[in-house]
Amino acid sequence: MAYELYYWPAIQGRGEFVRLALEEAGADYVDIARGREEDGQGLGAMTALLEDPSIVRPSYAPPFLRDGDVVIGQTAAILLYLGPRLGLAPSGEADRIWTHQIQLTIADVVAEAHDTHHPIAVSLPYEEQKPEAARRAGDFRANRIPEYLAWFEHVLTRNGGTHLVGSAVTYADLSLFQLIDGLLYAFPKATDAALAENPSVAALHAAIRGLPRIAAYLASPRRIPFNEQGIFRRYPELDL
Structure with a gap:
């Protein structure tokens, strides 16, 4: 099935x-x-x-x-x-839990990215919380994006620089690709600057994009474009 x-x-x-x-x-x-x-x-x-x-x-x-x-x-x-x-997780229990831990950290970043445009309430439109969003986004750009990417860089370099866990692609690698793709859409200036400081993260993002099945998916109608209804939203005033 x-x-x-x-x-x-x-x-x-x-x-x-x-x-x-x-x-x-x-x-x-x-x-x-x-x-x-x-x-x-x-x-x-x-x-x-x-x-x-x-x-x-x-x-x-x-x-x-x-x-x-x-x-x-x-x-x-x-x-x-x-x-x-x-076939996207390691075989050993410790490595499986480590992969899960990385995924949960990615989920933390995703939640913080969402809260840059909805810092007060999910039920309120962005337009009704713009001053608070600007303040929240400023901290996210200046502190949280660099700190999180530095941690992922640290994990990658400790594991040889190519994958987050083990020697093959895991779902954590795919999820880090999606996180970086979303941040590049929502905060291109801040994310480009952070990637310049974290070359292994940038290299993983490029490598995942080049995987044959992922490349085919990204070029297909199955890949929904980023838009201002999702988690990652591009508001130029939040990426100063």
Whole structure:
């Protein structure tokens, strides 16, 4: 059976980290909410599964993945599950947990990037919290982006400079690529400056982009463009 991915159909968001793993593995999967309602897919199918009373471990929100009778929510948990099944996680327990730890750190950065444009409340539009967003983004650019990228650089150099864990591509490498891609979209000036100080991170970003399956995916309609509805948003006034 194909994996079923449930996520919003018009944004990359947190679901993109899962899509990249599925694409790199060449896995058979269906992006349910992007399908046609007449085929039993679409947003209605996603809502129905979220509200299905037979699911005893319901997800709070997308993304979530269905694999037969198993339903998993939260990006990091989905990737922890998929990693060994897709050949994108190390075999040893210590390395698997380390990969998961890196993924959770990436999730921290993603949350902070989101909060640069929604620092007060998710329910309020960006336009109603612009002064607070400018202040939050200023700290994110000056301190958090450099600090996080320096940590990833440290992890890479300690592991030989090519991969975050082990000697082969893991889902953590793919997720770091997506994180950097998003930061380059939202904060190109600040991110370019930070990448200049962290060459191994920049090299990993370029290497993942060049993987045959990833390159094909990025050039395909399956890759949703960055936009101002997702996590990474380009507001020029936040990247001074």
